[in-house]
Amino acid sequence: xxxxxxxxxxxxxxxxxxxxxxxxxxxxxxxxxxxxxxxxxxxxxxxxxxxxxxxxxxxxxxxxxxxxxxxxxxxxxxxxxxxxxxxxxxxxxxxxxxxxxxxxxxxxxxxxxxxxxxxxxxxxxxxxxxxxxxxxxxxxxxxxxxxxxxxxxxxxxxxxxxxxxxxxxxxxxxxxxxxxxxxxxxxxxxxxxxxxxxxxxxxxxxxxxxxxxxxxxxxxxxxxxxxxxxxxxxxxxxxxxxxxxxxxxxxxxxxxxxxxxxxxxxxxxxxxxxxxxxxxxxxxxxxxxxxxxxxxxxxxxxxxx
Numbered sequence: 001x002x003x004x005x006x007x008x009x010x011x012x013x014x015x016x017x018x019x020x021x022x023x024x025x026x027x028x029x030x031x032x033x034x035x036x037x038x039x040x041x042x043x044x045x046x047x048x049x050x051x052x053x054x055x056x057x058x059x060x061x062x063x064x065x066x067x068x069x070x071x072x073x074x075x076x077x078x079x080x081x082x083x084x085x086x087x088x089x090x091x092x093x094x095x096x097x098x099x100x101x102x103x104x105x106x107x108x109x110x111x112x113x114x115x116x117x118x119x120x121x122x123x124x125x126x127x128x129x130x131x132x133x134x135x136x137x138x139x140x141x142x143x144x145x146x147x148x149x150x151x152x153x154x155x156x157x158x159x160x161x162x163x164x165x166x167x168x169x170x171x172x173x174x175x176x177x178x179x180x181x182x183x184x185x186x187x188x189x190x191x192x193x194x195x196x197x198x199x200x201x202x203x204x205x206x207x208x209x210x211x212x213x214x215x216x217x218x219x220x221x222x223x224x225x226x227x228x229x230x231x232x233x234x235x236x237x238x239x240x241x242x243x244x245x246x247x248x249x250x251x252x253x254x255x256x257x258x259x260x261x262x263x264x265x266x267x268x269x270x271x272x273x274x275x276x277x278x279x280x281x282x283x284x285x286x287x288x289x290x291x292x293x294x295x296x297x298x299x300x301x302x303x304x305x
Contacts, residue, residue, distance in 0.1 A: 004029040008040040011175040019168035019181050030167035032158040032172070036046035040155040042070065045093060045145050053252055055135055056093070063129060070132040073153065074126070081123045083281055088244035089238035093143030094120040099236045099243065106225035118241040130263035148178065152216060152261030155180045158256065166176050180214040180257040198248050198290040198298050206288060208253055216260035218268045219249035239268045247271045247291045248298065253305060254285035263287065279303045281288060
């Protein structure tokens with residue numbers, strides 16, 4: 001067994017690998033973690049030298065050319081926005097700033113500040129040219145923010161790297177909320193993951209067995225503030241411009257780590273009413289969402305998880 005870790009994307013990533021050759025495992029693991037660090041340098045909107053920061057700074061002045069893999073990533077994000085009825089949207093950056101969650105702990109925005117941010121949010125503001133691989137913004141102030149999706153995508157790419165290097169058994173997580181595995185641990189049926197609050201049924205926490213899959217958990221309590229007796233979480237509904245206020249946490253498991261991030265975010269925004277629609281649109285993904293049924297009761301809706 002080999003354990004490795006790195007800090008990137010404001011998160012601690014931990015990697016556990018099993019195999020016969022410790023030297024090869026360690027080399028494969030270090031290469032996978034280096035891929036996460038490389039993607040942070042490309043995708044983080046909090047790093048002024050990243051490619052996303054370059055796009056945010058210049059794409060409203062003129063269309064900017066990006067490398068093909070990043071261009072296709074943005075195309076996938078646009079498709080996910082459509083498939084989640086607008087609940088997932090990487091143009092949420094202005095809203096995160098308005099609510100003071102971008103590098104801060106959050107605060108109530110002024111009404112005009114919030115309205116201005118809402119006008120800048122939406123993938124319809126982003127022009128993607130398939131022939132030139134360019135990205136343009138239709139107006140100044142549009143801002144891409146990959147958020148947790150960037151973490152899921154980085155984990156997915158790291159897992160691909162491990163597979164290419166012949167790793168047959170591994171677990172990689174980022175901040176415990178995003179996990180992906182290869183195969184299963186020795187002498188075990190799968191990688192057993194126990195969810196935490198609020199995923200408790202009959203005094204038992206829900207457990208998830210993963211074999212060659214990923215798991216993402218999105219929650220409102222990760223970063224929050226209280227004002228006028230009400231708590232506001234950091235997950236913003238791009239359609240309304242306001243923090244999610246009914247669902248408490250959403251967990252999604254399936255083949256793709258980045259897709260799990262999209263769906264856990266969208267499920268948190270849309271709540272239990274979207275659960276059946278989600279499993280119909282994204283076959284093979286299973287999920288659970290905890291929500292406030294009333295002031296005193298927390299309920300959990302599940303499909304396959």
